[in-house]
Amino acid sequence: MTGPTDPAPPTAMEARPAPDTREGTPGPDPAPAPAMVGDPRTRRLRGIRRALTAVAVLAAGAIAVAALGSGSRHGYLDPRTTDPFGSHAVAELLKDRGVTTRVVTTAREAADAAGPRTTLLVTDPDRLGATQRGVIRSAIDLSGGRTVLLAPTTHSLTGLSPGVRTAGDADTDRPDPGCTLPAATSAGRADTGGGLAYSTALPRATACYPSGGHPTLLVLPTGPTGGDTVILGSETILLNESLADEGNASLALQLLGSRPDLVWYLPSLADSDADSASSDEDQSLFDLIPAGWSWALLQLFVAAALAALWRARRLGPLVTEKLPVAIRASEATEGRARLYRKADARDRAATVLRAATRERLAALVGVPHTQAHDPSALAPAVSARLTGEPRDVTALLFGTTPSDDAALVALADHLDALEREVRTS
Known part of the structure; x- marks a missing residue:
């Protein structure tokens, strides 16, 4: 099971399943969103009317052509x-x-x-x-x-x-x-x-x-x-x-x-149809369509193709666009955590927490960035910076998926504690 990804992985503490109340110092108020141009319901109704008008025009043209050729x-x-x-x-x-x-x-x-x-x-x-x-x-x-x-x-x-x-x-x-x-x-x-x-x-x-x-x-x-x-x-x-x-x-x-x-x-x-029915009983559906309707359907198909080309989205290179509002980092973290929780994506959440912690620890202990996710290179370097009782750093940084939400919260706490200890050592 996979969840949404984010270009900047959060820290262990930031990615915990957030409670209903926000914590931390409130940042500056976000900029007001610009007003929407036009009501969405009005735009949708206008698009439906245009589509129905186009269908009516095409149908009228097809009927006229069939009548002229019949x-x-x-x-x-x-x-x-x-x-x-x-x-x-x-x-x-x-x-x-x-x-x-x-x-x-x-x-x-x-x-x-x-x-x-x-x-x-x-x-x-x-x-x-x-x-x-x-x-x-x-x-x-x-x-x-x-x-x-x-x-x-x-x-x-x-x-x-x-x-x-x-x-x-x-x-x-x-x-x-x-x-x-x-x-x-x-x-x-x-x-x-x-x-x-x-x-x-x-x-x-x-x-x-x-x-x-x-x-x-x-x-x-x-x-x-x-x-x-x-x-x-x-x-x-x-x-x-x-x-x-x-x-x-x-x-x-x-x-x-x-x-x-x-x-x-x-x-x-x-x-003609009566004659065809009497002379050949094993006719397909297309044999029963009059010639006038065949031409009308062909013209209808061509008109629909031209209309699709006219109204189709012009594909081009991707361009960046600024967001219309400023979003607090805490709000983005809470929203991402709730998405993980709703999708029951503990495996993905644990993977993101461990990967972000490994990259920060590698920079702290002098392990090259290319070896940040190599247990044989990172685990010994991190262990050498720790004091006190020996700990299984490999299981913490490269272990299995937590079995429940409580285990995921505990993993986030342990990762956060490990990073603080390495920073202060």
Whole structure:
């Protein structure tokens, strides 16, 4: 058991367990302590408020990011949204031409609404799972209507349009039609080249708006009932902010307005989760977390790390600092003795008493400081300075730990008496 240490070991008499009343001549009154700046409770409450505010801001940011990335009701390519990245303008123009637009958020709703008088627009084919792609593919083959796929990659083309693959990014923003498709020739140049280009070996495919030698618009006949599939490499022509550029409006209206009914399919996270649960029952917890929340958690972690760096303590070299008050030596001794007594650290107290006495005795009898704790060097030199009956100096200076408080007090008295005798000899 160890107790607190002190840079200047006390004498044997000073380190005794102190009584409740102080002894000795009172020293000068200690200097008054400077007033505390601010109430500790007020500072603690202020720190808690700051921490709660930071947590609330981070949580709000995480929720906002997750909501923006979760395919919410009014968002990117949503026909009900009037912001620059919505598609309300093209939906209104189609309405003026007698085309009814219906928004759906699940593959089953989209397949049930598809038919020969319907254009099915899939705004994000790559978000579809295997089950959803199968449902949409069945609708493409059996409905006899038109299906428009916006910027699909090989990931979704394998299930939705076999025989077509991506050919890299388009390198021309507004290519010329380059084909005989009536919708393309009447629209002229359009913003179809800001996305993907495709390649296909299907014999009846119509390829338009080439960029880098590969088309950015494909029209493929599908199914036995006269339907077709339109693969568009960029969704730019449908956005509110770019609908009025070049021939975007004309091309969008002709591709989406060839049938009286338009089913606008916005894949949702709920639909994706349902598909994942039905296709794989052995999923981990992380597989069930939507992609939007993953990004939100990542940003929350980065923000927390930056906040920790901002508020962390700057570590530097140790510096000395004066105490704000003057403490009497007797008070420090009493406090240290009470700590030893409270911790029942008789072994530590005895060790400190003996070590301090040995160092003072070594200086008195001429033993080098390096040999002050060597029994063979110190004990004979101390014994030679004593008079009267022989005493076991080695047991006194290097003995065992006292068994109780009374024995510790007796040890302190004997050490003090030994030092006084050596001083006076």
